[in-house]
Amino acid sequence: MRGSRPYSLTVCVAGSVGHARPVKPFLLVATRADDAVANAEYRAILRFSGLSATELVRVRLEAASLDVLVPGLDLGGYSGVILGGSPFTSSDPPAQKSPVQMRVEGELERLIREVLRFDVPFLGACYGVSTLGRYLGGVIDPRFAEPAGTALVSLTAAGLADPLLTGLPETFLAFVGHKEALRAPPPGATVLARSAACPVQMFRAGEHQYATQFHPELSVPDTIERMRAYQHCGYFRPDELDLAIEQVRVAVVTWPARILTNFAARYAAC
Numbered sequence: 001m002r003g004s005r006p007y008s009l010t011v012c013v014a015g016s017v018g019h020a021r022p023v024k025p026f027l028l029v030a031t032r033a034d035d036a037v038a039n040a041e042y043r044a045i046l047r048f049s050g051l052s053a054t055e056l057v058r059v060r061l062e063a064a065s066l067d068v069l070v071p072g073l074d075l076g077g078y079s080g081v082i083l084g085g086s087p088f089t090s091s092d093p094p095a096q097k098s099p100v101q102m103r104v105e106g107e108l109e110r111l112i113r114e115v116l117r118f119d120v121p122f123l124g125a126c127y128g129v130s131t132l133g134r135y136l137g138g139v140i141d142p143r144f145a146e147p148a149g150t151a152l153v154s155l156t157a158a159g160l161a162d163p164l165l166t167g168l169p170e171t172f173l174a175f176v177g178h179k180e181a182l183r184a185p186p187p188g189a190t191v192l193a194r195s196a197a198c199p200v201q202m203f204r205a206g207e208h209q210y211a212t213q214f215h216p217e218l219s220v221p222d223t224i225e226r227m228r229a230y231q232h233c234g235y236f237r238p239d240e241l242d243l244a245i246e247q248v249r250v251a252v253v254t255w256p257a258r259i260l261t262n263f264a265a266r267y268a269a270c
Contacts, residue, residue, distance in 0.1 A: 022268035026051060027070075027078045028058040029111065031086040031104050031127065037229045041084050044217040048257035049082075049264040056082075061104050066111065075114055080121030080208075080267040082260075083108070083128045085215060087233060090130040091140045091180045109135055121208045121267040123164075123259070126178055128211035129200065136205055138186035144198040146213075148177030148227050148235040148244055150251045151195040153214060159192035159202065164210055164262050172255035174201075174214035175223050175248070177235045181213055210263070216256040223248050 028045060032038040042058050049056065057078075059069040066073055075081070088101045097105075112135045115122045124132050130140050153174045159165050182200040185191050193202035193212075202212045218226070224245050231241050 022051075022055055022079045022264075024077055024079045025055050025057045026080050026082055026264065026267075027075075028056050028082045028084060029108070030058055030060045030084045031062045031088060032060075032084065033062045033087075033100075034229055037226055040222055040225055041217060044219065044222050045082060045084070045260060048217060048260040050261055051264050061107060062100055065103065066107050075118055075120045078120070080123070080263065081111070081115055082263070083122070083124035083131060084217070085125050086127035087230065088127065089179050090127075090134055091142065105131075115209060116206070119206065119208055121263070122210065123263045124211040125215055125217055126213060129178075129182055129203070129213045130180060132205060132209065132211045133182045133186050133189075133200075133203070136186035136189060138189070139183040140180050141183055142180050143183055144181035144200075145179045146176045146181070146195075146197050148175075148223075148230075149247055150174065150253060151176045151197065151201070151214065153193050153195050153201050153256075155193050156191055158190050158204075162192055162204065163266060164204075164259060165192065166262055167258055168255050173251060173253045174216070174256045175218040175251075175253055176214045177227075177230075178213060179234055208267070212256075212259065214256060216259040218253070218256075220248060220251060220253070 030038055030041065032041065038060060046056055090105065108131050112132060134140050150173050152171055154171045155165060160170060181198050185200050185203050189203045189205050191200055191203050195201050198213055201214055204210050227241065227244060231238050236244050
C-alpha cells in the first residue's frame with residue numbers, strides 16, 4: 001500500500017469510547033455483496049463499538065479494490081482495522097472461487113501483511129480467523145465447522161488475562177455459523193477462547209492483532225436476518241430455517257459485543 005508508514009501506537013486514556021473520542025478513525029473492511037446484510041453489519045459494529053459514522057470508515061472490498069476505494073491507503077491514519085464477516089469460504093479449492101473472491105483474498109493478504117508489519121491494531125470477526133490464521137500459516141478446513149446458531153465459548157487462561165476480554169466471564173454464549181475453522185492455531189499465536197466443537201474460537205497474533213470465530217457484532221434480530229439471507233448458503237439445512245430461528249430467538253447472548261467496545265476504547269488513537 002502506497003504511503004504506509006510505521007504505526008505509532010498511542011492510545012487515549014483508558015475508559016469507554018464515549019470518554020475518549022478517537023482523533024483517527026477506525027477502518028472497517030467489509031466483503032458482503034448483499035446490501036441489507038452489509039448495512040446491518042455496519043450498524044451493529046457502530047452500535048457495539050460506540051463509534052460514530054465518522055469514526056468508523058467502511059470500505060466494501062467486494063465492490064472494488066482498496067486502491068480504488070482508498071487511494072494511497074496509509075494505515076498510520078487509522079486507529080485500527082476491523083474485518084467483518086464474509087460469505088466467502090477461504091478453504092474452497094481455487095477452481096470453486098469466483099474472480100471477486102480471488103481478488104478479495106489477494107487484497108486482504110496484502111492488507112494483513114501491512115497490519116502485521118506496522119503492528120496496527122486489528123480485529124477480525126469470523127472471516128478474520130480464516131484471513132489472519134491462513135496468512136500466519138494456520139490450516140483452515142471444514143473439520144471444526146459449526147452450523148448457524150449459538151455456542152458456549154470458554155476463555156483460556158490467556159484469554160482471562162487479555163485486556164481485550166476485560167469484563168467477560170470465563171464462559172459465555174456467542175453466535176456462530178462457519179463452514180471452516182482453524183484446525184490448530186498458527187505458529188506463535190495465542191489461543192484466547194475455545195468451544196466444545198471448535199478449538200480456536202479466538203486468538204491473538206503478537207500483542208494487538210485479534211480474530212474471533214464467533215460473531216461479536218451479532219444480536220438476536222441481526223442473526224435471524226442473516227440466517228434468512230444465507231438460508232441456501234450451506235450454514236444449515238435450508239428446510240431447518242424455522243427451527244434454527246426459534247433456537248436463536250430464545251438465546252441470551254450479551255457478552256461478545258463487549259469485545260468491540262473494548263477494542264474501540266483500547267485503541268482510540270489520540
